[in-house]
Amino acid sequence: MALKNKSMYAILGILNLSPSTGYDIKKYSDKVLSGFWNENFGHIYPTLKMMLEDGMIEIVFREKNEKKVQYGITEKGKQEFDTWLLEETMQQPIRSEFMLKLLFSSSQPRENVIRMLESYKERHEKNVEKYLGMQKDLEQGIQEISKERLSFIKAVLRSGIISGEAVIQWCDETIEEMQHS
Numbered sequence: 001m002a003l004k005n006k007s008m009y010a011i012l013g014i015l016n017l018s019p020s021t022g023y024d025i026k027k028y029s030d031k032v033l034s035g036f037w038n039e040n041f042g043h044i045y046p047t048l049k050m051m052l053e054d055g056m057i058e059i060v061f062r063e064k065n066e067k068k069v070q071y072g073i074t075e076k077g078k079q080e081f082d083t084w085l086l087e088e089t090m091q092q093p094i095r096s097e098f099m100l101k102l103l104f105s106s107s108q109p110r111e112n113v114i115r116m117l118e119s120y121k122e123r124h125e126k127n128v129e130k131y132l133g134m135q136k137d138l139e140q141g142i143q144e145i146s147k148e149r150l151s152f153i154k155a156v157l158r159s160g161i162i163s164g165e166a167v168i169q170w171c172d173e174t175i176e177e178m179q180h181s
Contacts, residue, residue, distance in 0.1 A: 007043040008051060012073060012081040017149075019060045019072040022048055032153075035127060035160040056080055114178050121171035128164035131157055 014020055014028050022044050029039035048071060051057045056077030061070035073081070098120055105113045135157055138150065145153065 005047060005050075007039055007047045008056075009081065009084050010037055010039055011044065011047055011051065012056065012077050012084075015057060015071060015073040016078065016081055019070050021068055021070050023068075024070075035131065036156065051077065110178055114175055117171050117175050117178070121168055121175075124164045124167045124171070128161055128168065131160045131164065135161070 010029065010033065011025055014025050020028070022041065025044050025048075026039065026041055029037065029044075033039065048057065052059070052071070054076075056074055057071045058074050059069055060072040062068070098116075101116065102113070105116070135154070138145070138154060138157070
């Protein structure tokens with residue numbers, strides 16, 4: 001089975017919500033998708049070009065200097081996106097540089113490993129804090145988010161909160177064990 005460009009589906013999903021520029025897509029990725037998906041300009045612009053050539057998106061607005069181009073999803077793009085949504089999700093291999101380093105850290109001084117764990121824990125605490133802030137914003141209501149989408153956003157956000165809290169608990173347990181072994 002050929003590998004599919006998953007960036008294409010992230011971008012189609014965003015454009016399915018609203019016409020957007022490449023910059024808008026990156027901003028949405030950083031704000032909303034960042035807990036589970038990463039897009040960067042190096043993926044966004046080549047993917048937009050490819051999707052434009054394939055007829056999945058179209059230019060809906062272009063400034064005179066052509067620096068600001070807004071894209072919208074076409075009917076072909078919507079069909080491709082809907083087909084992808086219905087496909088079975090393939091299990092993604094997990095690649096964690098942190099876990100790889102931890103696995104091979106037995107030769108390191110314990111204080112270095114504990115520092116590494118504390119740093120990892122801090123990152124997850126910041127993420128959980130960010131997700132809780134987003135959850136609070138959702139509870140107060142955001143005009144641009146339809147009631148239909150709200151439960152889906154809450155579900156993904158809740159997954160991030162629970163996952164982050166589990167990592168924090170695991171870090172606490174692992175640090176405790178490292179300190180006493």
